[in-house]
Amino acid sequence: MKNILKTGLIAGAFSAVSTTALAESLDAQVNAIFASITSPFVNFMFAPVPFTDNFPWIVMWLVVAAAVFTLYFGFVQFRFFKHAISLVKGDYSDPNDAGEVSHFQALATALSGTVGLGNIAGVAVAVGIGGPGATFWMIMAGLMGMAAKFTECTLGVKYRNEYDDGTVSGGPMYYLSKGFKELGLPGGKFLAILFSIFCILGALGGGNMFQANQAHAQIVGVVGDFPGWITGLVFAIIVFIVIVGGVKSIARVTEKVVPFMGVMYVGAALIILAVNYDQITWAFGQIFGGAFTGLGVAGGFVGALIQGFKRAAFSNEAGIGSAAIAHSAVKTKEPITEGFVSLLEPFIDTVVICTMTALVITISGQLMVDPETGLYMVNEAGKIATIGNTSGVSLTSAAFGSAISWFPFILAIAVVLFAFSTMISWSYYGLKAWTYLFGEGKRTELVFKAIFCLFIIVGASASLGPVIDFSDAALFAMAIPNVIGLYFLMKVVKAEFNSYVSRLESGEIKKFKA
Amino acid sequence: MTVKIVVGIDGHETGSRAIDYGKRMAGLIGDCELLVAYIIEWSPYSFQTQEENAERHKRREEEIATAKERIIDPAVKALVDAGVKARGIVRHGNVADALDAICVEEKGDQIIVSRSSQGGIAKRIFGSSTANLVMGASVPVTVVG
Numbered sequence: 220m221k222n223i224l225k226t227g228l229i230a231g232a233f234s235a236v237s238t239t240a241l242a243e244s245l246d247a248q249v250n251a252i253f254a255s256i257t258s259p260f261v262n263f264m265f266a267p268v269p270f271t272d273n274f275p276w277i278v279m280w281l282v283v284a285a286a287v288f289t290l291y292f293g294f295v296q297f298r299f300f301k302h303a304i305s306l307v308k309g310d311y312s313d314p315n316d317a318g319e320v321s322h323f324q325a326l327a328t329a330l331s332g333t334v335g336l337g338n339i340a341g342v343a344v345a346v347g348i349g350g351p352g353a354t355f356w357m358i359m360a361g362l363m364g365m366a367a368k369f370t371e372c373t374l375g376v377k378y379r380n381e382y383d384d385g386t387v388s389g390g391p392m393y394y395l396s397k398g399f400k401e402l403g404l405p406g407g408k409f410l411a412i413l414f415s416i417f418c419i420l421g422a423l424g425g426g427n428m429f430q431a432n433q434a435h436a437q438i439v440g441v442v443g444d445f446p447g448w449i450t451g452l453v454f455a456i457i458v459f460i461v462i463v464g465g466v467k468s469i470a471r472v473t474e475k476v477v478p479f480m481g482v483m484y485v486g487a488a489l490i491i492l493a494v495n496y497d498q499i500t501w502a503f504g505q506i507f508g509g510a511f512t513g514l515g516v517a518g519g520f521v522g523a524l525i526q527g528f529k530r531a532a533f534s535n536e537a538g539i540g541s542a543a544i545a546h547s548a549v550k551t552k553e554p555i556t557e558g559f560v561s562l563l564e565p566f567i568d569t570v571v572i573c574t575m576t577a578l579v580i581t582i583s584g585q586l587m588v589d590p591e592t593g594l595y596m597v598n599e600a601g602k603i604a605t606i607g608n609t610s611g612v613s614l615t616s617a618a619f620g621s622a623i624s625w626f627p628f629i630l631a632i633a634v635v636l637f638a639f640s641t642m643i644s645w646s647y648y649g650l651k652a653w654t655y656l657f658g659e660g661k662r663t664e665l666v667f668k669a670i671f672c673l674f675i676i677v678g679a680s681a682s683l684g685p686v687i688d689f690s691d692a693a694l695f696a697m698a699i700p701n702v703i704g705l706y707f708l709m710k711v712v713k714a715e716f717n718s719y720v721s722r723l724e725s726g727e728i729k730k731f732k733a
Numbered sequence: 734m735t736v737k738i739v740v741g742i743d744g745h746e747t748g749s750r751a752i753d754y755g756k757r758m759a760g761l762i763g764d765c766e767l768l769v770a771y772i773i774e775w776s777p778y779s780f781q782t783q784e785e786n787a788e789r790h791k792r793r794e795e796e797i798a799t800a801k802e803r804i805i806d807p808a809v810k811a812l813v814d815a816g817v818k819a820r821g822i823v824r825h826g827n828v829a830d831a832l833d834a835i836c837v838e839e840k841g842d843q844i845i846v847s848r849s850s851q852g853g854i855a856k857r858i859f860g861s862s863t864a865n866l867v868m869g870a871s872v873p874v875t876v877v878g
Contacts, residue, residue: 309777314834318793318825320786321777328786385791467782474780548786647783 245448249677254685257692264692274521277695278528281538284702285363288370291709292716296365296562302723303559310730311556319550322560329545329561331477332426332644333568335637337534339484339630340433340612342576344687346586347610348602349526350516350595351502352509354577356527357534361569364537365562370705373558373712374398375543376551389547390648391540391697392418392655395704404707410700411655414540417696418652419667421541424686424693425533426645427671428678430638432686433612435679437634440613441627451679455672457639462646462668470643477640480633481572487629488575491622495582502581514594516603529691532698534573535565539694540701544648553728555715576615583618585609611687646671735818736765739836741828741846741866744771744804751847752808754877758845759817767819769808770835771800775825797823828862833870844874 265275289296305311306322345353371391378397379389392411399407435450461469492499510527511520536542542561549557580586587596587604596604609617612634619626646668653667654660678686722728740755742748752769759765773796781789805821812819824831836844846863867874 312777314826317777317831318773318775318789318796320781320789323778324781324786327780328783331780332783385794386788387790388787467784470782471785474782478780545783545786548783548789550790644783 245446245680249448249680250682250685253677253681253689257685257689260696261688261692264695265688271521274525275529277698278525278532280702281367281532281695281698282360282363282528284538284698284705285360285367288366288705288709289363291713292366292369294366295369295559295716296362296566299559299562300566303563305730306556306560307563308732310732311728312731314731316550320548322549322551322557325546325549325557326560326563327478328474328548328644329542329564330481330567331474331640332541332545332648333534333536333564333641334477334481334572335641336430336433336612336634337425337530338568338572338576339615339634339637340429340436341530341534342573343580343611343614343618345526345530346577346580346603347605347614348516349523350509350514350586350603351505351577351581352507352511352514352516352520352523353527353530354506354574354581355510356524357531357573357577358527358570360528360531361535361537361565361573364531364535364565364569367538367702367705368535368542368565369558369562370709370712371538371540371543371701372546372561373554373715374705374708375547376549376554376557377711377715379547387548388651390418390544390651391701391704392652393547394543394708395700398704398708398711402707402711407704410704414697414700414704415652415656417693417700418540419649419656420693421539421697422645422649422652423671423674424690426541426648426694427642427674428681428686429690430641431675431678432681434635434638437612437616437631440616441631447679447681448676451676454639454642454679455675458642458646458675459668459672461643462650462671463665470640473636473640473643477636480636483629484633485572485575487619487623487626488579491579491582491619492575494622498582499578502578505581506577516595516597531565531569531573533691533694535568536694537565538702538705539697541645541648541697544651545644553715553719555712555719558712558716579622580614580618583621585614585618585621642675734764736762736843737768737839737841738765739768739770739832739839739841739844741770741772741832741844742804742808743828743847744800745847748847749808750877751845752812754875755845756812756815756817758843765818767812767817768822768835768839768841769805769812769819770822770824770832771804772828772831773797773800773823773825774828776827793825796825827865829865829869832866833872836870836872841872843872844870845877846874847877 264277267273268276268279307326309321312321374394375389378394379387380393381387391414395411395414396407431451431454435447438450460466508514509523516522542564546557546561551557585605589596598604605614607617616627616630619630650667657663738755740751742751755767759767800823805823809819809821822835832844848863863876
């Protein structure tokens with residue numbers, strides 16, 4: 220089997236070389252068709268707020284929501300940060316529940332779906348367009364997003380479905396329909412259906428095409444140029460084997476290797492920062508300076524702000540609703556505890572990992588500065604000019620490579636693994652939305668899985684621009700029904716919150732571990 | 734007062750040696766209950782896929798049922814048939830910690846386990862469950878060779 224696969228791949232690669240021109244034109248065709256189909260949707264999602272300087276309404280939508288939840292829950296992300304860590308450590312876990320999904324496992328699984336290319340490529344896109352100042356807004360969005368995550372994940376556990384066979388399903392589609400019904404509100408089912416449709420698109424976009432696209436870009440950066448559909452096909456076959464063939468061992472290995480890669484990535488970033496410790500103050504100066512002045516980037520400080528907010532939302536998915544699906548399997552009698560745990564997710568993802576990437580890119584000197592004015596040099600595409608004209612994941616790779624020459628190889632492996640694990644996670648989110656719409660059943664599931672694999676090939680073949688636009692648009696669209704639902708259901712979370720906090724303070728809820 | 738002895742078994746032949754020894758001890762003591770325990774190795778800090786999480790509760794129940802049916806129930810039945818007072822317990826967790834926890838909860842007087850069936854590199858790095866139990870247990874531990 221192995222040999223057949225190997226021979227097939229080699230033969231495929233050779234025939235690909237001989238028909239490079241044809242293949243490239245295939246890529247171009249896929250790209251053109253894809254861009255023309257998706258542009259109306261993308262244009263609608265990123266339409267600017269009236270009377271603003273091109274500020275997309277959907278970004279404003281998410282930021283306002285995160286701010287509302289932050290205020291409504293009295294800065295829960297800061298007040299209960301320590302408690303969240305205590306919960307993850309298992310201090311409050313009942314020993315009789317051993318063998319069930321722990322808070323740590325729910326968080327780790329959710330993180331494996333969010334930590335990935337958004338942290339590596341997405342940050343590079345943000346910094347490449349919005350300058351280092353985008354980092355400041357990214358951190359702000361990450362900190363506020365913690366409250367949004369808290370709200371949606373509490374609801375995800377509270378309104379999950381627990382089936383007779385012992386399996387669980389949760390997520391916005393369930394809390395929108397069940398929660399609204401409980402409160403006697405109309406429209407819950409409609410919002411749930413809308414969410415499911417957008418979730419499927421998000422799974423195919425950000426959770427699939429963007430991943431395939433950037434994984435291909437990274438592989439090309441290391442081994443040289445070759446058509447994207449080859450990477451797409453290989454990825455599609457492996458994902459197909461896992462999600463259709465049920466070869467769980469591949470997914471299991473990835474789940475174990477990805478956290479290791481994540482730690483290694485942060486470790487490498489810390490080493491680079493330690494070596495260049497004298498520039499850290501300067502880098503933070505660029506981040507704060509750029510946050511309010513833009514330092515010459517297109518769109519000024521608003522440009523930096525939009526990019527920061529956009530990429531933070533794309534990376535940590537707070538308010539998007541996907542995490543509510545991931546966190547809902549935890550074993551707990553108190554849904555709010557998973558809300559507390561989930562607020563660590565944007566912190567780890569955005570405040571820690573994204574900031575590391577941004578600092579390394581800034582310090583590496585890959586972004587070209589005009590020596591006379593001290594402002595960033597902007598190219599004709601409106602992006603900051605970089606050494607070697609890199610963008611996205613290749614910019615991050617070049618930044619790490621400028622300090623540790625062999626790191627791009629490690630990064631290439633990490634990117635491929637991150638992309639793969641994110642795809643597996645999103646195939647699950649997409650499937651849950653799909654089965655919510657079309658019902659459970661082997662045949663309906665197979666249809667979605669086949670579509671999912673097909674989109675991997677499209678994603679790897681298309682160029683970054685249209686893919687990233689569609690991925691953003693699809694992912695953000697999920698936030699429309701989700702956030703509307705959260706506004707109506709946040710009082711349910713508040714009631715849970717008040718009850719839990721009073722019992723925690725009275726000592727009724729005790730630690731099991733000393 | 735009834736003396737309670739926790740007997741840890743791992744489903745291998747080595748585990749039955751621990752049961753044999755426990756049986757002999759129970760005979761010598763007289764008023765004695767054997768708590769036959771099987772621990773399903775599990776860590777709350779392991780990494781799982783979305784699907785594994787969704788199915789975890791179901792799997793846990795299946796694991797407990799299988800362990801009871803294949804390992805614990807036959808062992809307990811054999812002891813009861815031989816006139817020894819015995820009870821079965823199945824838990825998830827770290828073997829050493831869980832056996833000790835059972836002993837503390839049940840106010841056990843002693844733990845009997847067999848020598849480790851684990852070998853190789855894992856044993857060298859992490860130490861065997863038996864060795865960990867001996868080092869951390871709250872009551873005397875007898876290791877049957």
